[in-house]
Amino acid sequence: MEKTVNQRAWFLVIPVLILVAFSSIIPMMTVVNYSFQDTFGGNNFFWVGLEWYRELLRSERLWDAFGRQLLFSSIILLIEVPLGILVALSMPKKGISASICLVLMSLPLLIPYNVVGTIWQVFGRADIGLLGRTLSDLGISYNYSQNAFDAWATVIAMDVWHWTSLVALLCYAGLRSIPNAYYQAAMIDQASRWSVFRFIELPKMRGVLMIAILLRFMDSFMIYTEPFVLTGGGPGNTTTFLSIDLVKMALGQFDLGPAAAFSLMYFLVILLISYVFYTVMITADKDEAQS
Amino acid sequence: MASITLENLAHSYHPNPDGDDDFALKDVNYTWEDGRAYALLGPSGCGKTTLLNIISGLLTPTHGRVLFADEDVTASSTAARNIAQVFQFPVVYDTMTVEQNLAFPLRNRRMEASYVAERVGRIAEMIGLQADLKKKARGLTSDLKQKISLGRGMVRDDVNAILFDEPLTVIDPHMKWELRTQLKSLHREFNHTMIYVTHDQTEALTFAEKVVVMHEGRVVQIGTPKELFETPAHSFVGYFIGSPGMNFVPVSVAGNKARLGDETFKLTHDYGNPNGDLKLGIRPEFISLTKGVGLPVRINRVQDVGRHKFINAALFDTEINITVDEGFEIETDMKNVILDPDKVSIFCDDWRIDAQSAGKMDGGAT
Numbered sequence: 001m002e003k004t005v006n007q008r009a010w011f012l013v014i015p016v017l018i019l020v021a022f023s024s025i026i027p028m029m030t031v032v033n034y035s036f037q038d039t040f041g042g043n044n045f046f047w048v049g050l051e052w053y054r055e056l057l058r059s060e061r062l063w064d065a066f067g068r069q070l071l072f073s074s075i076i077l078l079i080e081v082p083l084g085i086l087v088a089l090s091m092p093k094k095g096i097s098a099s100i101c102l103v104l105m106s107l108p109l110l111i112p113y114n115v116v117g118t119i120w121q122v123f124g125r126a127d128i129g130l131l132g133r134t135l136s137d138l139g140i141s142y143n144y145s146q147n148a149f150d151a152w153a154t155v156i157a158m159d160v161w162h163w164t165s166l167v168a169l170l171c172y173a174g175l176r177s178i179p180n181a182y183y184q185a186a187m188i189d190q191a192s193r194w195s196v197f198r199f200i201e202l203p204k205m206r207g208v209l210m211i212a213i214l215l216r217f218m219d220s221f222m223i224y225t226e227p228f229v230l231t232g233g234g235p236g237n238t239t240t241f242l243s244i245d246l247v248k249m250a251l252g253q254f255d256l257g258p259a260a261a262f263s264l265m266y267f268l269v270i271l272l273i274s275y276v277f278y279t280v281m282i283t284a285d286k287d288e289a290q291s
Numbered sequence: 292m293a294s295i296t297l298e299n300l301a302h303s304y305h306p307n308p309d310g311d312d313d314f315a316l317k318d319v320n321y322t323w324e325d326g327r328a329y330a331l332l333g334p335s336g337c338g339k340t341t342l343l344n345i346i347s348g349l350l351t352p353t354h355g356r357v358l359f360a361d362e363d364v365t366a367s368s369t370a371a372r373n374i375a376q377v378f379q380f381p382v383v384y385d386t387m388t389v390e391q392n393l394a395f396p397l398r399n400r401r402m403e404a405s406y407v408a409e410r411v412g413r414i415a416e417m418i419g420l421q422a423d424l425k426k427k428a429r430g431l432t433s434d435l436k437q438k439i440s441l442g443r444g445m446v447r448d449d450v451n452a453i454l455f456d457e458p459l460t461v462i463d464p465h466m467k468w469e470l471r472t473q474l475k476s477l478h479r480e481f482n483h484t485m486i487y488v489t490h491d492q493t494e495a496l497t498f499a500e501k502v503v504v505m506h507e508g509r510v511v512q513i514g515t516p517k518e519l520f521e522t523p524a525h526s527f528v529g530y531f532i533g534s535p536g537m538n539f540v541p542v543s544v545a546g547n548k549a550r551l552g553d554e555t556f557k558l559t560h561d562y563g564n565p566n567g568d569l570k571l572g573i574r575p576e577f578i579s580l581t582k583g584v585g586l587p588v589r590i591n592r593v594q595d596v597g598r599h600k601f602i603n604a605a606l607f608d609t610e611i612n613i614t615v616d617e618g619f620e621i622e623t624d625m626k627n628v629i630l631d632p633d634k635v636s637i638f639c640d641d642w643r644i645d646a647q648s649a650g651k652m653d654g655g656a657t
Contacts, residue, residue, distance in 0.1 A: 179380075181378050181380060181382050182382055184344075184349050184376070184378065184382075185376075185378060185382040185440070185443075187348075187349060187368075187369040187370065188347060188349075188369060188374065188375060188376045188396075188444075189395050189396040189399055189443060190369075190370040190373075190396060190399040190400060191395070191399050192399065195399065199384045199386060199387065199395075200384065203384075203385045203386045204385075
């Protein structure tokens with residue numbers, strides 16, 4: 001087949017190119033630029049090559065933050081995914097109660113991140129907070145600003161409170177799309193409740209569950225506002241996650257070079273993990289379809 | 292295995308049913324004898340599936356009771372009833388292999404592995420899926436999936452009944468015939484009570500010993516295929532069974548005399564003086580076209596369908612169909628018909644009048 005040669009179509013792509021350039025490519029390249037140079041202000045730059053990267057990879061501070069970040073993401077995934085499924089399974093299927101449930105579930109998702117942080121900060125205070133006061137009245141020592149374990153527990157509880165709804169809503173949508181005939185067939189086949197979950201509900205929820213896990217992983221790996229408002233990264237460095245550390249470095253210490261290198265590595269790690277996850281998901285899907 | 296009795300069964304999908312129209316199923320009383328093959332025949336929306344789901348326990352009836360043998364199971368769960376049901380559209384467990392799918396109902400009942408393997412092997416042979424046993428069910432075509440559903444329905448040999456809800460809808464026509472034959476042979480072998488729901492009369496008549504015809508939530512007739520054909524109890528049965536269906540002509544009846552238009556016609560039975568909307572019913576197969584003898588008709592058109600010809604004609608302003616054999620030559624001066632008097636039925640308000648025999652009389656037009 002003869003193809004028409006018409007290069008003028010490229011002009012139509014220009015608006016998008018400009019938009020993308022200004023929204024991501026140029027800012028990104030600025031960061032790349034910073035990461036290879038040192039500056040003492042006044043627009044004086046010195047080329048340092050990979051020095052910042054080398055320094056950061058050797059720094060205990062970065063690895064500690066990275067470790068905390070991984071631990072945090074793993075814990076919230078381990079809690080939010082099963083809990084979300086459980087909530088979705090026990091939500092009413094239809095009628096006015098289903099609608100009320102959906103609205104209530106969406107509420108935490110609509111609250112601005114820094115407000116979530118503030119809510120929990122007040123909630124956990126031992127003098128006026130409902131949670132903090134109740135716990136201390138019960139004789140349980142609890143202080144999220146002094147005790148590392150309490151701080152972690154509060155940050156995790158906050159994230160679970162904020163985001164389990166998302167997992168639950170996605171799973172609920174997946175569950176509602178299962179035709180009734182599957183449940184009827186399972187009853188006829190005398191399947192147990194567990195079998196119904198294992199062989200009907202879980203396989204049918206697979207797609208949405210993957211999306212939920214991916215979203216929750218990315219979001220939790222980049223978490224900043226809520227723990228910053230709640231604990232400010234403390235006590236000490238115990239709740240200093242990667243993004244909190246990055247902001248400290250960039251804006252607190254004004255170490256632009258290392259901070260830029262940090263940002264890029266942070267970005268690449270998220271990209272890499274998401275890519276691996278996505279690939280595994282897609283191949284697993286294909287295998288299933290082919291076998 | 293046991294007989295299944297339905298007592299005053301009625302079901303409504305409305306929470307507060309008000310009046311007859313709200314009921315999908317209206318007052319069904321029937322006993323399904325143990326070990327017989329039944330077909331449940333009726334148009335879409337007549338309550339067939341509702342009835343089936345009540346028997347299997349997927350639905351709890353609004354009124355009435357379901358008994359297995361003498362035991363009231365109305366409130367029992369589907370599992371407790373130990374019943375198999377195959378649905379209209381394939382339901383397979385995606386993540387399982389074909390083999391695991393077939394074994395699922397047995398494993399749920401904690402049967403021994405050797406027994407499970409033997410049953411799965413037999414069923415796979417029957418539905419022709421031996422080669423696919425290790426495949427994941429998910430990638431299969433929908434008719435293979437439906438075969439798995441059928442197989443899962445038949446894999447337990449201790450069920451009280453097997454219910455089929457239009458199971459061959461998604462199957463290829465040639466495969467339909469084969470599977471139906473296999474279902475029949477399975478029935479002969481194991482003597483399960485089988486109830487086969489369909490809206491296809493050929494399927495019903497070839498599968499079952501007894502056909503239950505439903506219409507608007509009611510059972511209108513139960514009988515052998517022959518009874519349904521020759522003595523339909525309700526005008527719906529006459530119209531629904533047979534192709535084309537029964538002809539209905541408005542008539543007035545006094546004793547053994549029927550008045551059709553301005554002709555009088557002698558009946559074989561004495562019907563007394565019935566009141567209501569009276570119709571004379573006769574199947575197209577029992578009308579013969581003649582020259583000058585019988586009731587006058589005007590032929591509208593003739594359709595040749597191979598082994599038969601369908602003649603559409605007007606008998607006193609009512610359209611009727613006449614079926615004649617392929618070899619029958621239709622001549623231009625054939626303007627009369629004779630109705631076979633033994634095959635004439637009289638319907639009053641849609642129900643057939645079961646007249647006491649008043650002695651055989653000579654039929655034919657006068």
